[in-house]
Amino acid sequence: xxxxxxSPTHLIxxxxxxxxxRCSPKSGHDTVSWYQQxxxxxxxxxxxxxxxxxRQRGNFPDRFSGHQFPNYSSELNVNALLLGDSALYLCAxxxxxxxxxxxxxxxxxxxxx
Amino acid sequence: DQQVKxxxxxxxxxxxxISILNCDxxxxxxxxxxxxxxxxxxxxxxxxxxxxxxxxxxxxxxxxFLNKSAKHLSLxxxxxxPGDSAVYFCAASARTDKLIFxxxxxxxxxx
Numbered sequence: 001x002x003x004x005x006x007s008p009t010h011l012i013x014x015x016x017x018x019x020x021x022r023c024s025p026k027s028g029h030d031t032v033s034w035y036q037q038x039x040x041x042x043x044x045x046x047x048x049x050x051x052x053x054x055r056q057r058g059n060f061p062d063r064f065s066g067h068q069f070p071n072y073s074s075e076l077n078v079n080a081l082l083l084g085d086s087a088l089y090l091c092a093x094x095x096x097x098x099x100x101x102x103x104x105x106x107x108x109x110x111x112x113x
Numbered sequence: 114d115q116q117v118k119x120x121x122x123x124x125x126x127x128x129x130x131i132s133i134l135n136c137d138x139x140x141x142x143x144x145x146x147x148x149x150x151x152x153x154x155x156x157x158x159x160x161x162x163x164x165x166x167x168x169x170x171x172x173x174x175x176x177x178f179l180n181k182s183a184k185h186l187s188l189x190x191x192x193x194x195p196g197d198s199a200v201y202f203c204a205a206s207a208r209t210d211k212l213i214f215x216x217x218x219x220x221x222x223x224x
Contacts, residue, residue: 004156033210042117042202042214043157056211090156099210100147104156 002027004105006091012111013081021076021108025093029103031055032074034066035090037107043090049074078110086112116140117205119215126222132190134218136203139184143205147212148177148188151200160201161188193222 005024013019025032031050035043045058049068068074072093078085088109094102118137126132136146144165149157163170163177163186170177176189190197203215 031210035212035214040216042119042204042216043212044214045211048210056209058211092156094210099145099206099212100159100162102159102210104149104158106154106156 004029004091004093004103006089006105006108008108009106010109010111012113014113015081015083017081017112018077018079019081019110021078021089021091021110023074023076023091023093023105025072025074025091026095026103029093029095030072031094032068032072033092033094033102034074034076035092035104036060037088037090038084039087046076081112083112086110115216116143117203117213117215119201119203119218121218122216123219123221126193126220128195128222128224129192132188132193132197132220132222134188134190134201134203134220136186136188136215137184138186138205138213140205140207140213141184142207143213144208145206146177146179146186147204147206148175149202149204149214150197151202151217157202190220193220195222195224198222 033048034046037043047057088107091105147162148160151157200217204212
């Protein structure tokens, strides 16, 4: 079992551009959450997807959007990139009602220049 | 508004001794608390959790204590081992999957 995988590992973009990050959940997991971890901070919840719908959302602007596919994989899209969007983006997946079973991927490091 | 705070950015402990990591929270609606460990280039890994109906939970060398009146929780690691060296995050939730994380404490266990 490969666990949660994310691609790409690193990404460099310019202000104003758009970016798409990808996440494959752990085998059998149907719920995917995305987090943003800025340097020196803890992860911040962006949103969660279940059954291809956004179920919960954190305090992030509409520039941040996502999608979940029928195979439970997910994408995070960020439009009109700002310098402040530079961060590690973590994907987490779980199966079942308890959040203890949530597994995190290694993250995608996004740098906005 | 930092709802979950870890006021110690770093902690250094000798191998075999106890490591105590602290976490404070402000939101009284939080009812579930978790600790995660994070190594470089890896995602956070779940360590131990505690519900607000309990004041203590143990799992091997790891024990979490919750003091609801003080809005404080702590993670005890006994005995500490070099492999425990990592960044530890405290997280809280209020009956949802939306976890609120602290800023982390870097633990270094030296021989």
